[in-house]
Amino acid sequence: MRTWHGNPWAILLTLSLGFFMTLLDLTIVNIAIPSMIEGLDASLDEVLWVINSYVLVLAVLLITAGRLGDLRGQRTLFAAGVALFTLASLACGLAPNAALLIAFRALQGLGAALLMPQTMAIIVATFPAERRGTAMGVWGSVAGLATVAGPTLGGLLVTVADWRWIFFINVPIGALVLFLTFTLIPDTRLERRHKLDLTGVALSTASLFCLTFALIEGERFSWDGRIWGLVAGFAVLLVAFLVQQGRRQQTEPLVPFALFRDRNFASLSAVGALVSVGIMGFFLPLTIYLQSVLGFSALEAGLVLAPMSLVSVVVAPFAGQLSDRLSGKYILMAGLSVFAVGGAWLVAAAGVDTHWPVFMAPAVVMGIGMGGIFAPMATEAMRGVPPQLAGAAAGLNNTIRQVGSVIGSAAVGALLQAQLVSHLHEQAVARAAALPPAVRGRFVQGFADAASSGLEVGGGQAGASSQGLPAGVAQQVQAVAGEVFRHGFVEAQRPTMVLPIAALFVGAAVCLVVRRHVGAKAPGAGPQADPAADAVRAGSQAA
Known part of the structure; x- marks a missing residue:
């Protein structure tokens, strides 16, 4: 094994495995939502926090963790992140209630934040400029695979074992990554030291928390003064953060504004946020629909999405290679547009009684x-990006993408709840005629009060309506409630999906302003100095 120490491709494999593990946990939870709601007796609001507590902590601390990597060494921070993520995964699997699961998911997010920015920094130190495009292509392919593999792997684990195994599976993987880290990866660090912008960290954390909490809980609190106060607080804190960062530009700010002078970095960071909004927002309603409307098991729901994973794995390496030969902007525009078209096709085909083969073509x-x-x-x-800003750029780019994930999950969750409140009430009014007159009013009111009580997947709002009724009538109420939920969810899902699909099309349009890359073998192009990698390698040799 010693002969592999320092081998760039072995290092990339280790980094990719750790990176894959953290990104997998962004989507693997979605497929287990119905099982977690039932197993923990939780509301949809609480499960949304299980998703967003992870992403929120991850998004807030990525840049800070990048700075810590420069101070203490990228390998050290990567290993610390893997260890914390692994232990937090074990705790998540053992959590007895939703509150503790949310807390342990936040610890998972901290571990992911510590390790994720180190992957790109170590790639910069390990691969020379002429081979870095291929390495980044593999790194990007892992991101795509993790995004779409989550529902399939999660479905298998939930069906064969239990929802808790979506977290337990990380334990052996994390242990393997930790072993490979110290076996294969040399200690790398920059020679110059960095100062942490603790004020910037505090302001960004507070502002993101205000925004996310308002989006997730807004419908349940009827968008009252408390929610709008949080929205206002987000705006004030964001302005304070930008002003504070502006004053620190000559020292070491959390966000170096100079990065945004590069048109490609600025525009593609915006595209990254839109991609996260689109993809994270798309899978949340879809996984609930497949299980709670169509009645698929978690495994069946995951297998419906499996063609997406398999095709993505085949296409991604070619897309990475073409990005160096052609202009990556056109490949990216095509990818975003094709994904959005396939998503719109799938949503249009989704009905109350749709059979699984219908989803195969749009999934491909x-x-x-x-x-x-x-x-x-x-x-x-x-x-x-200038080499001296490469570390900050990597952290900022990842942060913007993860903020997009927070906003995407929260916004789509809030929109889905708002649409469900409206459509479930309409369906309850229309279908209550099939019930005895004495229970119709209480039945309709159960769905009308859904927003204040917290929506439950599967039509649980009608549970109180059947209490105290004769067995035959109670069974009839539950059957009608199921029909109300299935038809109401399908009607609510279609307008909800407009948001993530539109975000992808907007991202494709933003690519138009990206400057075209002429290719690695353009006339007159010669070898270029790579001070970022040289500085890191020099620090490694000195250590």
Whole structure:
């Protein structure tokens, strides 16, 4: 094994495995939502926090963790992140209630934040500039695979074992990554020291918390003064953060504004946020629909999405190679557009009684699109960044993407709840005629009060309506409630999906302003100095 120490491709494999593990946990939870709601007796609001507590902590601390990597060494921070993520995964699997699960998911997010920015920094130190595009292509392919593999792997684990195994599976993987880290990866660090912008960290954390909490809990609190106060607090804190960062530009700010002078970095960072809004937002309603409306098991729901994963794995390496030969902007535009078209096709085909083969063709189309998104997006965003800002750019780019995930999950969750409140009430009014007159009013009111009580997947709002009724009548109420939920969810899902699909099309349009890359073998192009990698390697040798 010693002969592999320092081997760049072995290092990339180790980094990719750790990176894959953290990104997998962004989507693997979605497929287990119905099982977690039942097993923990939790509401949809609480399960949304299980998703968003992870992403929120991850998004807030990525840049800070990048700075810590420069102070203490990228390998040290990567190993610390893997260890914390692994232990937090074990705790998540053992959590007895939703509150503790949310807390342990936040610890998972902290571990992911510590390790994720180190992957790109170590790649910069390990691969020379002429081979870095291929390495980043592999890194981007892992991101795409993790995004679409989560529902399939999660479905298998939930069906064969239990929802807790979506967390337990990380324990052996994390242990393997930790072993490979100290076996294969040399200690790398920059020679110069960095100062942490603790004020910036505090302001960004507070502002993101206000925004996310308002989006998730707004419908349950009827968008009252408390929620709008949080929205206002987010705006004030964001302005304070930008002002504070502006004053620190001559020292070491959390967000170096100079990065946004590079048109490609600025525009592709925006595209990254839109991609996260689109993809994270798309899978949340879809996984609930497949299980709670169509009645698929978690495994069956995951297998419906499996073609997307398989096709993406095949397409992604070619997209990474083409990004160096052609302009990555066109590959990215095509990938976003194709994924959005496939998503719109799938939503249009989704009905109350749709059979699974109907989803195969749109899933394949979405897989083709997915394969053309992550590799060119990462490569083109970093291509023109000054070497001395590469570390900050990597952390900022990842942060913006994860903030997009927070906003996407929260916004789509809030929109889905708002649409469900409206459509479930309409369906309850229309279908209550099938019930005895004495229970109709209480039945309709159960759905009308859904927003204040917290929506439950599967039509649980009608549970109180059947209490105290004769067995035959109670069974009839539950049957009608199931029909109300299934038809109401399908009607609510279609307008909800407009948001993530529109975000992907907007991202494709933003790519138009990206400067075209002429290719690695353009006339007159010669070998260039790579001070970022040289500085890191020098620090490694000195250590």
